[in-house]
Amino acid sequence: MANVKLTNIYKSYDKTEVIHGVDLSINNGEFIVFVGPSGCGKSTLLRMIAGLEDISSGTIEIDNEVVNEVIAAERGVAMVFQSYALYPHMTVYENMSFGLKMAKTPIDEIKKRVEDAADVLQINDYLERLPKQLSGGQRQRVAIGRAIVRKPKVFLFDEPLSNLDAALRVQTRIEIAKLHKQLSATMIYVTHDQVEAMTLADKIVVLNNGIIEQVGSPVELYNTPRNLFVAEFIGSPKMNILNLQNQNDIFTHNLQIPNNASMVGVRPEHLIVSSEKEAKFHGDIRHIENLGEHLLCYLNSSSGKEIIAKLDINSNINVNDNIYLSWDISHTHFFNSKENAVA
Ligand SMILES: Nc1ncnc2c1ncn2[C@@H]1O[C@H](COP(=O)(O)OP(=O)(O)O)[C@@H](O)[C@H]1O
Numbered sequence: 102m103a104n105v106k107l108t109n110i111y112k113s114y115d116k117t118e119v120i121h122g123v124d125l126s127i128n129n130g131e132f133i134v135f136v137g138p139s140g141c142g143k144s145t146l147l148r149m150i151a152g153l154e155d156i157s158s159g160t161i162e163i164d165n166e167v168v169n170e171v172i173a174a175e176r177g178v179a180m181v182f183q184s185y186a187l188y189p190h191m192t193v194y195e196n197m198s199f200g201l202k203m204a205k206t207p208i209d210e211i212k213k214r215v216e217d218a219a220d221v222l223q224i225n226d227y228l229e230r231l232p233k234q235l236s237g238g239q240r241q242r243v244a245i246g247r248a249i250v251r252k253p254k255v256f257l258f259d260e261p262l263s264n265l266d267a268a269l270r271v272q273t274r275i276e277i278a279k280l281h282k283q284l285s286a287t288m289i290y291v292t293h294d295q296v297e298a299m300t301l302a303d304k305i306v307v308l309n310n311g312i313i314e315q316v317g318s319p320v321e322l323y324n325t326p327r328n329l330f331v332a333e334f335i336g337s338p339k340m341n342i343l344n345l346q347n348q349n350d351i352f353t354h355n356l357q358i359p360n361n362a363s364m365v366g367v368r369p370e371h372l373i374v375s376s377e378k379e380a381k382f383h384g385d386i387r388h389i390e391n392l393g394e395h396l397l398c399y400l401n402s403s404s405g406k407e408i409i410a411k412l413d414i415n416s417n418i419n420v421n422d423n424i425y426l427s428w429d430i431s432h433t434h435f436f437n438s439k440e441n442a443v444a
Pocket residue numbers: 114119137138139140141142143144145146
């Protein structure tokens with residue numbers, strides 16, 4: 102395991118700059134997740150750490166050594182891709198041992214490492230099969246196994262679960278979390294799935310258009326997003342944002358609004374049905390989804406803004422009702438006109 106440090110990283114493809122100066126310190130053994138919308142630069146950043154992509158400027162250090170000029174095979178990193186990237190004509194055993202064979206690792210050592218990794222991943226029974234004789238989930242385990250046998254300093258994952266069905270995704274996610282504990286390895290994991298980000302990460306890095314918007318623990322990002330982008334990106338359904346200038350939408354007398362605030366945000370799960378006197382908001386119910394454990398209630402404010410409230414399953418509400426909503430003051434998020442959070 103190792104630390105990883107990115108300093109002032111820029112990347113251009115031809116004349117188009119896609120990474121605009123990224124600084125990031127990753128500690129030994131940390132599980133880091135890169136999240137952000139499609140095209141924001143997650144894979145590019147990961148591939149630059151792996152050495153699969155040149156950087157345009159800046160420095161990358163792994164284990165306190167600048168690796169800008171070090172080729173991928175010698176960086177001590179192993180990458181797992183969404184597409185698995187297994188050799189179709191090789192058995193599972195051959196796929197997992199290939200890298201070690203190339204590195205001229207002794208046969209006995211190869212055998213031991215492959216068997217140990219197969220134990221961890223519970224794929225011992227498939228070692229003689231070809232990739233096409235495996236399910237998607239089994240293939241992805243082989244790809245992870247191929248990374249483990251190399252005993253890398255850093256594991257890199259690029260959306261490894263995206264090709265799996267929902268149930269398998271959850272199961273494999275939990276296995277990756279266990280694997281991280283077991284190996285105490287440094288892991289950098291790219292996903293656009295926020296549940297994966299929230300559940301796996303020690304630290305989440307929120308990327309947007311080639312810059313870092315915020316770095317923090319999942320709870321920090323959820324509770325104290327630095328700006329509107331992070332506030333709306335973390336959490337599902339996303340945070341409701343209301344313009345404080347729309348005095349008809351918000352009962353401002355029930356909120357202590359900082360001078361420089363122009364928007365207020367509240368998460369759907371923090372809204373509660375209230376009396377008119379205590380209300381901070383009111384709206385007409387347009388649609389209700391019953392998800393068994395709770396109701397997702399879609400409301401329109403008087404200015405026409407759509408708000409989503411996650412309400413108790415026993416709430417006595419119906420479509421077309423005009424209802425009053427409130428929230429605990431500690432769950433209020435304010436933003437200024439530059440979209441930065443204000444206290
Ligand atoms: N080989 C390439 N040539 C030119 N542009 C690229 C190349 N790879 C990625 N890009 C561009 O770089 C940006 C970041 O891409 P990428 O890192 O793949 O995003 P993400 O993984 O977050 O979806 C995108 O605008 C993409 O079009």
